[in-house]
Amino acid sequence: MTSDSTDSAVSGVEIQLEGVTKRYPGSAEPAVKDVTMTIPAGQIVVLVGPSGCGKTTTMRMINRLIEPTSGRITIGGEDALELDDVRLRRKIGYAIQQAGLFPHFTVAQNIAVVPGLLGWDKKRIAERVDELMDLVGLDASQFRDRYPRQLSGGQQQRVGVARALAADPPVLLMDEPFGAVDPITRGNLQDELLRLQADLGKTIVFVTHDFDEAVKLGDRIAVLGEASTIQQYDTPEAILANPANDMVAGFVGAGASLKQLTLLRVRDVDYPDLALTADVGESPSELRARLARAGDTYALLVDRRRRPQRWVHVRNLSAATSLANIGRPVGDTVSTQSTLQDALEAILAEGGRAVVTGTRGEYVGMIDIETVTGVLAQLREEHESAGDAGDAGDGVDGDGTDAADGDGHGGDAGRAGVARGDAARDGAGRADGGVDGDAGAAADSGAGTS
Amino acid sequence: MTLFDYIADRWDRLALQSWLHVSEVVQSTLLAAVLGVLIGVAVYRSPVGSAVATGLASTILTIPSFALLGLLIPVFGLGPTPAVVALVLYALLPITRNTIVGLAGVDPAVTDAAKGIGMGRLAVLTRVELRLAWPAILAGMRVATQMLMGIAVIAAYAKGPGLGGEVFSGLTRAGSANATNQALAGTLGVVVLALLLEGVYFFIARFTVSRGIRG
Ligand SMILES: Nc1ncnc2c1ncn2[C@@H]1O[C@H](COP(=O)(O)OP(=O)(O)OP(=O)(O)O)[C@@H](O)[C@H]1O
Ligand SMILES: [Mg+2]
Numbered sequence: 001m002t003s004d005s006t007d008s009a010v011s012g013v014e015i016q017l018e019g020v021t022k023r024y025p026g027s028a029e030p031a032v033k034d035v036t037m038t039i040p041a042g043q044i045v046v047l048v049g050p051s052g053c054g055k056t057t058t059m060r061m062i063n064r065l066i067e068p069t070s071g072r073i074t075i076g077g078e079d080a081l082e083l084d085d086v087r088l089r090r091k092i093g094y095a096i097q098q099a100g101l102f103p104h105f106t107v108a109q110n111i112a113v114v115p116g117l118l119g120w121d122k123k124r125i126a127e128r129v130d131e132l133m134d135l136v137g138l139d140a141s142q143f144r145d146r147y148p149r150q151l152s153g154g155q156q157q158r159v160g161v162a163r164a165l166a167a168d169p170p171v172l173l174m175d176e177p178f179g180a181v182d183p184i185t186r187g188n189l190q191d192e193l194l195r196l197q198a199d200l201g202k203t204i205v206f207v208t209h210d211f212d213e214a215v216k217l218g219d220r221i222a223v224l225g226e227a228s229t230i231q232q233y234d235t236p237e238a239i240l241a242n243p244a245n246d247m248v249a250g251f252v253g254a255g256a257s258l259k260q261l262t263l264l265r266v267r268d269v270d271y272p273d274l275a276l277t278a279d280v281g282e283s284p285s286e287l288r289a290r291l292a293r294a295g296d297t298y299a300l301l302v303d304r305r306r307r308p309q310r311w312v313h314v315r316n317l318s319a320a321t322s323l324a325n326i327g328r329p330v331g332d333t334v335s336t337q338s339t340l341q342d343a344l345e346a347i348l349a350e351g352g353r354a355v356v357t358g359t360r361g362e363y364v365g366m367i368d369i370e371t372v373t374g375v376l377a378q379l380r381e382e383h384e385s386a387g388d389a390g391d392a393g394d395g396v397d398g399d400g401t402d403a404a405d406g407d408g409h410g411g412d413a414g415r416a417g418v419a420r421g422d423a424a425r426d427g428a429g430r431a432d433g434g435v436d437g438d439a440g441a442a443a444d445s446g447a448g449t450s
Numbered sequence: 451m452t453l454f455d456y457i458a459d460r461w462d463r464l465a466l467q468s469w470l471h472v473s474e475v476v477q478s479t480l481l482a483a484v485l486g487v488l489i490g491v492a493v494y495r496s497p498v499g500s501a502v503a504t505g506l507a508s509t510i511l512t513i514p515s516f517a518l519l520g521l522l523i524p525v526f527g528l529g530p531t532p533a534v535v536a537l538v539l540y541a542l543l544p545i546t547r548n549t550i551v552g553l554a555g556v557d558p559a560v561t562d563a564a565k566g567i568g569m570g571r572l573a574v575l576t577r578v579e580l581r582l583a584w585p586a587i588l589a590g591m592r593v594a595t596q597m598l599m600g601i602a603v604i605a606a607y608a609k610g611p612g613l614g615g616e617v618f619s620g621l622t623r624a625g626s627a628n629a630t631n632q633a634l635a636g637t638l639g640v641v642v643l644a645l646l647l648e649g650v651y652f653f654i655a656r657f658t659v660s661r662g663i664r665g
Pocket of ligand 1 (some may be wrong): 024025027049050051052053054055056057058142346
């Protein structure tokens with residue numbers, strides 16, 4: 001996640017808060033007390049914390065909708081408190097929970113407000129509106145002239161985001177922008193924000209009280225306590241692996257380990273090529289011999305494209321005349337793109353281990369519960385010892401792919417030497433079927449095609 | 451002479467009086483709208499201010515029209531001035547009250563967003579708040595206009611212009627030739643004009659209220 005946004009062009013600028021305090025008139029305790037933090041350029045920083053802890057107040061001081069009582073705020077090195085507040089806000093995108101669209105303006109007019117305030121000419125504004133609607137996934141010809149009340153909540157939020165981005169501001173402030181939509185739409189909007197951000201590289205301050213949302217979106221998360229005091233400010237990986245105190249731990253909530261698993265993908269870990277595979281065309285007796293040689297009791301039947309089909313036990317083989325209809329269907333499989341959380345789900349459903357498939361659904365290995373627990377243990381260790389955990393991913397990003405591509409099992413040894421890569425494996429798979437289970441021949445023809 | 455013969459016979463005069471009547475009412479409404487909106491804008495953020503403004507405007511409305519005219523004639527003399535002043539004062543309540551209600555009813559998230567994306571105070575007021583409060587303000591003006599159509603008849607007592615003169619002289623000459631016709635023609639004229647203005651308001655709403663907020 002971190003690497004996604006650093007890959008792209010960064011158009012955002014750094015924001016610094018130094019000793020920022022806000023005391024509302026008439027209240028004894030400050031709503032925000034002496035907050036100092038740096039929000040790095042081009043990153044999504046999520047402010048999370050319990051209701052009333054001062055997240056919104058902190059965020060709104062950045063665009064001076066609320067004037068700080070004391071402290072300093074710089075945006076891209078400029079002192080925000082020195083600038084004209086209205087002009088400042090035109091350079092900071094702003095999106096809020098209820099979207100706050102102007103009900104009397106059409107979608108296009110809503111998006112056009114800031115460019116209009118900045119004095120862009122009509123043609124440029126019209127082009128920009130279409131571009132932005134496209135960017136947030138709304139068909140311009142269909143939605144341009146609609147009024148907000150003619151949109152669903154999710155569509156309104158998209159327009160809200162488009163309006164915030166209209167003048168291409170380097171900084172975006174978002175206060176629970178996806179708070180009022182159903183979980184599925186929220187998930188989609190989150191995915192889209194990440195996709196946008198990968199291209200745009202804005203500096204985004206995102207407020208939520210949903211920790212899962214913070215984990216999903218944040219390059220960094222600031223967990224705030226009473227009066228916005230920073231409890232922990234770190235990457236999601238680090239916070240999940242090693243919460244700084246009880247308050248953070250409480251906020252992370254039950255299932256921190258499960259949440260960590262959402263940050264990792266199967267391709268990031270070692271998944272051994274444990275299963276003995278057999279083409280459905282192979283003869284049962286041949287397979288039984290191979291199982292015996294390998295000391296295995298189960299084999300995974302794959303089709304011509306090496307897609308997993310069924311599990312067969314050695315015991316089913318003695319009576320069978322063909323592999324075509326025996327065995328138990330493979331249930332849940334996980335792809336190398338799946339998160340470890342999905343993988344765990346599949347592992348549990350499958351009774352201890354699950355089949356991993358590659359990009360085209362072909363068998364590439366097996367993942368089991370020890371793999372998952374091992375990764376978690378490793379993460380925890382790293383974050384405990386290092387303290388800094390900016391690159392948690394690297395630690396487990398071993399040579400999982402190599403392992404999958406590499407050596408198989410005794411019966412199939414010929415193929416391991418053929419070549420690496422999908423094309424070679426595919427070739428081997430096809431040949432396997434054609435020559436009726438002769439492993440040596442399969443290897444040869446595999447080599448021939450690669 | 452039947453009523454219709456009477457109307458046909460005095461058409462020119464009645465048309466002129468009708469025109470003066472409408473013009474007096476419309477001008478008073480517009481003046482009251484300007485004042486009412488200004489007052490509304492000045493007070494809507496403060497609950498106390500809103501209560502005071504609405505309270506004062508209601509008090510004016512409770513003064514009987516004859517009494518108010520009686521108070522105004524010594525100040526402004528006879529003629530259109532006291533009539534217009536009275537009409538404006540009566541129109542203030544519905545317009546001020548609806549302006550306050552309309553402005554206070556604007557979704558705070560919308561004004562917050564307007565400020566947040568960089569609209570200045572005046573732009574927020576004129577491009578967002580007043581535009582959103584406009585249907586309510588217009589409804590207030592409509593009520594005011596209907597009310598003034600009737601009150602303007604009574605304002606003729608102060609020698610104001612309009613159909614009131616017909617009604618009054620018809621009533622004072624009761625029993626003599628065409629007295630009833632005169633009073634009836636004046637009254638009928640007021641009713642017809644009120645309906646016409648109602649239609650005008652319908653079209654004003656149609657063309658000035660954004661489709662996005664039309665009911
Ligand atoms: N305009 C105001 N006047 C006085 N107190 C305020 C004002 N706005 C907020 N507060 C107080 O400041 C504190 C922080 O409020 P803030 O809105 O920043 O919280 P938050 O973290 O955004 O909460 P939530 O998650 O519920 O949105 C709260 O105790 C709130 O009551
Ligand atoms: Mg808040």
